[in-house]
Amino acid sequence: MQYKVVKDYTDIPEHPIIVTQGEQLTVVEESDPQGDWPNWVLCRGRGKNGWVPKQILTIKNDVVTVQSDYRAVEHSLSVGEILVAEFELNGWIWCEKSSDKGVMGWSPLNHLARV
Structure with missing residues (x-):
């Protein structure tokens, strides 16, 4: 997703x-x-x-x-970036940035919208 x-x-x-x-x-x-x-x-x-x-x-x-x-590795996020989620847990997703393949980290769902 x-x-x-x-x-x-x-x-x-x-x-x-x-x-x-x-x-x-x-x-x-x-x-x-x-x-x-x-x-x-x-x-x-x-x-x-x-x-x-x-x-x-x-x-x-x-x-x-x-x-x-x-x-507990987290991504810093900038508006407009696209993330690819592996799974969701407790209001966060474990994901990679589409611009930085292979670097996994947690991102808060309340800063994101599904594409």
Whole structure:
């Protein structure tokens, strides 16, 4: 599926959190379930904080275990760019820019329109 960027977005994290299956993390906070991006959990691991999708976490008695690898790499976006989505999760798409094939990253759906 293709999307067109309708609102600029700047990726802020210089060093995104990267987690691997079996890694244990600490929960810092959970996103607002009624907000734009529900089901994200702010976690701390390996000295970094970052948002991780709740669907890949097992949370039991304050112990958080990662069930699959995840990289919080985001695209910075400019109005008019075209993105090709691989899948959607919690208000974001995992995609590549049509102008930068092979470079995958997350982009927020509230900055995009389907083409």
